[in-house]
Amino acid sequence: MINLRFIFTSIVTFIVIFCGCAQSLHNPTVSQTRPAYNNKKNISPLPEDGNTDNVQPLLDAALNFCQLSQAKWQRGEIQSAVDALDKAYSYILKVNDENISPGLKQQKKDLRFTISKRILEIYASRNIVASGNHNAIPMIMNSQIQQQIESFTTPGRERNFLVASYKRSGKYRQQIIKELKKAGLPEKLSWLPLIESGFRANALSKARALGLWQFIPSTGYKFGLKRNIYIDERLDPMKSTKAAIAYLKELHGIFGDWATVLAAYNCGEGRVLRLIRAQNINYLDNFWDLHERLPRETAKYVPRFISVLHIFSNPEKYGLDKIEIDTPVQFETISIAKQVYLKDIAMNTGLSEDTLSELNPELRYRLLPKDEYQLRVPPGKGEIILAKLADLPVSDTPRAAYVYHRVKLGDTLSNIARRYNSNVLKIMRTNKLHKSDYIVVGKKLKIPRSSESQTPAAVATGVSPTHKVRKGDSLWGLAKKYHTTNKKIQAINNLKTTKLMPGQIIKIPSRTGRQFKTYKVKTGDSPYLIAMAYEMSLERFLSINNLMPSTKIYPNQKLYVE
Secondary structure, three states, X not given: OOOHHHHHHHHHHHHHHHHOOOOOOOOHHHHOOOOOOOOHHHOOOOOOOXXXXXXXXXXXXXXXXXXXXXXXXXXXXXXXXXXXXXXXXHHHHOOOOOOOOHXXXXXXXXXXXXXXXXXXXXXXXXXXXXXXXXXXXXXXXXXXHHHHHHHHHOOOHHHHHHHHHHXXXXXXXXXXXXXXXXXXXXXXXXXXXXXXXXXXXXXXXXXXXXXXXXXXXXXXXXXXXXXXXXXXXXXXHHHHHHHHHHHHHHHHHHHOOHHHHHHHHHHOHHHHHHHXXXXXXXXXXXXXXHHOOOOHHHHHXXXXXXXXXXXXXXXXXXXXXXXXXXXXXXXXXXXXXXXXXXXXXXXXXXXXXXXXXXHOOOEOOOEOOOOOXXXXXXOOOHHHHHHHHHHOOOOOOOOOOEEEEEOOOOOOHHHHHHHOOOOHHHHHHHHOOOOOOOOOOOOEEEEEOOOOOOOHHHHHHOOOOEEEOOOOOOHHHHHHHOOOOHHHHHHHHOOOOOOOOOOOXXXXXXXXXXXXXXXXXXXXXXXXXXXXXXXXXXXXXXHHOOOOOOOOOOOOOEEEEO
């Protein structure tokens, strides 16, 4: 067997040469498409020659021993981990670079780099983790961490955030700890959602990261969190916890120490890997050398997390021991295969809609999907809901939040906003327009849609808007959709029954008895002057015309007045 001590003495030279050409430690062709192995029984015998046909099995075997080494390291079996890497390296040496595809060459390079990095990590871990167990999160103290402790414990906004987050942690932390134990990860990671989201299940960042663990859509998808028109599983505390644990385990497999893992969780493994490659290869001996080159937010993120560990390891010292935390979320689960709104369930069972929504935060519109759904309900309420299920109306699929409009000659933002029941300011913000009078013919605009279905013009003029019946429509559903009643719809349409037919055109009663007329804007007009001339409040005038106080109006523009 090859002597790894000899390899280790020359490994520095190899990595310096290799770092410039390795593309990624996380190459999908290597780390994601091969099965994981935890013991030598899973590894099949391999041919000893370096024939081209046998290259992939040799590389697979090397990867298997790398994974075996990782498992041994996680259990603190340092010597066994080194021996497994020794075996992995022996398989790499059997691969002849001649006459093999570029893809196989890249796999070999990545594996050689991974093996070399693992050796360094194992030897470094002997120094940075006193217990010899690399799973521990070192409770170090330095000026950056002390600064964060003072920020969290000094009266002010940061302390208020800490206290509020600590209270909310009671809802979820017990279950998070349970999942961490099951995965063999440090329990201290259960405090990570405090830094990420303040333990708010519906937290949304500027980068569009969502939920307790702040997943962006692509990372959430990678770790199994579904997102469609009905649900976004990033918002589900338990589902996102399992995804976060899978992500943290993967990152730990790449970096080996928790400080670097946390940095990668915040800004992405690619960013951290690029910094590492530009650093000294023994960065693991001192993460804080790497820390100085991290993005500003990430450089603050790791000390914030470690400061939280210090604070909650001694809550009495910081006056947190008497704070009453929230009780863990309790629920039972029932299976429902009917598309209904939570508010309809609540209305028919005497439950709180907000309670149902809090138990099922992944429901984007508080609407159950058409397919079978596992609904969480307060303990003891499942049978009551199921008994009432037949009486609940089937609801429509929610409309898309946006529609698209291609600008035509003569279009203005005001008439586009009226057409789609939106408003000028929202359209400008959505499309990053700086001037309300600057739109280009042929340009496609993204129009945010209002929750209302009828157009302002239809309401303003007292004219009855119409609705073309689609499959699944019901009289009750239309009444709710257009904020009216079954009887009014039947009366205006002379309907003898409540049965509707697809394709049927239904008149919708106006929501107001007030009549309006069209006013053509003249030079010198302003919303205030027009409202005063017709004895209307400015707020009323802006409302019926879907205008904002800052919206400009133009000569010949048509508006509605009482």
